[in-house]
Amino acid sequence: xxxxxxxxxxxxxxxxxxxxxxxxxxxxxxxxxxxxxxxxxxxxxxxxxxxxxxxxxxxxxxxxxxxxxxxxxxxxxxxxxxxxxxxxxxxxxxxxxxxxxxxxxxxxxxxxxxxxxxxxxxxxxxxxxxxxx
Ligand code: MN
Numbered sequence: 855x856x857x858x859x860x861x862x863x864x865x866x867x868x869x870x871x872x873x874x875x876x877x878x879x880x881x882x883x884x885x886x887x888x889x890x891x892x893x894x895x896x897x898x899x900x901x902x903x904x905x906x907x908x909x910x911x912x913x914x915x916x917x918x919x920x921x922x923x924x925x926x927x928x929x930x931x932x933x934x935x936x937x938x939x940x941x942x943x944x945x946x947x948x949x950x951x952x953x954x955x956x957x958x959x960x961x962x963x964x965x966x967x968x969x970x971x972x973x974x975x976x977x978x979x980x981x982x983x984x985x986x987x
Pocket of ligand 1: 913915953
C-alpha cells in the first residue's frame with residue numbers, strides 16, 4: 855500500500871486481545887499498521903491494562919519496541935530489571951528482550967507502543983512461560 859498522510863482516532867479502532875483464557879491482562883487498539891492503514895515503517899497502538907488485572911504475559915519479539923505511558927502507574931520488567939513508570943515515562947525495549955508490564959495503581963494503565971515494522975502482523979510474539987490458569 856502506498857504511504858499516505860493518515861489520521862485515525864483510537865475510538866474508531868477495534869479492541870483486540872489474546873484469545874487464550876479469560877485473564878489475558880491486556881487489551882489494545884492498533885492505530886497505524888500497514889495492513890489496515892496506508893502507512894509503512896511504523897506500527898503504533900494503545901494498550902490498556904485495567905487495575906487489578908493480570909499482567910501482560912512475559913514475552914519477547916525480534917523488533918525493538920518503545921512504550922510511552924499515557925495514564926496510570928505501572929512497572930515494566932525488561933531483561934531482568936524492573937522499572938517504575940508513570941505518565942510521561944518512555945521505555946525502550948531491545949529486540950528479543952523479555953518484557954512484561956504490570957498495573958501497580960488503582961486506575962487503568964494506558965500506554966502507547968510503537969514498533970519499527972510496516973504492520974503489526976510482522977511482530978511475532980514469543981511466550982517463554984505457559985499461560986497461568
Ligand atoms: Mn512487547
